[in-house]
Amino acid sequence: MGLRGLPGGAVGTAVGGFEVAFVGGDGIEQRMRLADAWxxxxxxxxxxxxFPSYKGQKHFSDRWWSSTMGRHVGYESWLERDHLMLLDYDPRVVGIAAQPFWLFWTSEQGKGISHAPDYFARLTDGGGLVLDCRPLERIRPRDAVKFAEAESACEMVGWDYRVVGAADAIRVANVRWLAGYRHPRHRLPGVATALREPFCEPTGLMAGAEQVGDPIEVIDPGDEAQRECEKRRDDRIGQAQGGCSPTSAATTAG
Structure with missing residues (x-):
């Protein structure tokens, strides 16, 4: 069972006034200073x-199968699902958690405040990326205050923090299509290894597949080929844009 939103400020002085509460993989709830939890x-x-689901709710909650995690990860809206897909596809991301922790702090008025970010992503360099997903035009003043505090908290421990709005529709559609091929049932190691050679340079999908074998047999594990094409294209685009990654290319604010 998840933690409830509790008043901020546990006994003791928290660095920067921030504390976090989370549930470990063993199901045990913990609460500590943010500085001790990084x-x-x-x-x-x-x-x-x-992730509630009930008749008449205004948003759609479900779970997305993550290739990065090898299991399902939850989301509470189509917007969250889109950014979950992008995180799952980002080669920098090696771990993803939905609703990863409660962040607690005390306002200037002495009121305890809590906020649960939408996603935490572990990066290849060991760092962290925290995301809040919200249509930018629908961010209310009180939400903007929470996002600003969350950004300050993340800066204290060296994590990146972003508030992300609608992602590029074409990119989302492409990643969603490719995601279907990233399930283990489509992974044939021998074919996947062979597919890398023809895609060392930009090549059409069918042309590259035909260099390896019958496209009907080769395309099914084509995630490796397709993702290789996409990654190389993203690398070229990223270099042209100053190193922008698929996730950081999303609309951001905060």
Whole structure:
């Protein structure tokens, strides 16, 4: 069961006034100073909030199968699903957690405030990326204050923080299509290895597949070929744009 939103400020002085509460992979709830929690493996934990589904709700909650995690990861809206897909596709990301922790702090008025970010992503360099997903035109003043505090908290421990709005529709459609091929049932190691050679340079999907074998047999594990094409294209685009990654290319604010 996930943690409830509790008043901020536990006994003791928290660095910067921030504390976090999370649920480990063993189901045990923990609460500590943010400065002591930066090394926690949130990607191995459990969501601190449930993903409700009920008749008449205004948003859509479900789970997305993540190739990065090898299991389902939850989302509470189509927008969250889109950014979850992009995180799962980003080669820098090696771990993803939905509703990873509660962040607690005390306002200037002495009121305890809590906020649960939408996603935590572990990066290849060991760093962290925290995302809040919200249509930018629908960010209310009180939400903007929470996002600003969350950004300050992440800066204290060296994590990146972003508020992301609608992602590029064409990119989302492409990644969603490719995601279907990233399930283990489509992974044939021998074919996947052979597919890398023809795609060392930009090549049409069918032309590259035909260099390896019958496209009907080769295309099914074509995630490797397709992703190789996409990654090389993203690398070229990223270099032209100053190193922008698929996730950071999303609309951001905050």
């Amino acid at each position: 090394s926690q493996r949130f990607e191995d934990g459990r969501p601190v909030r449930r």
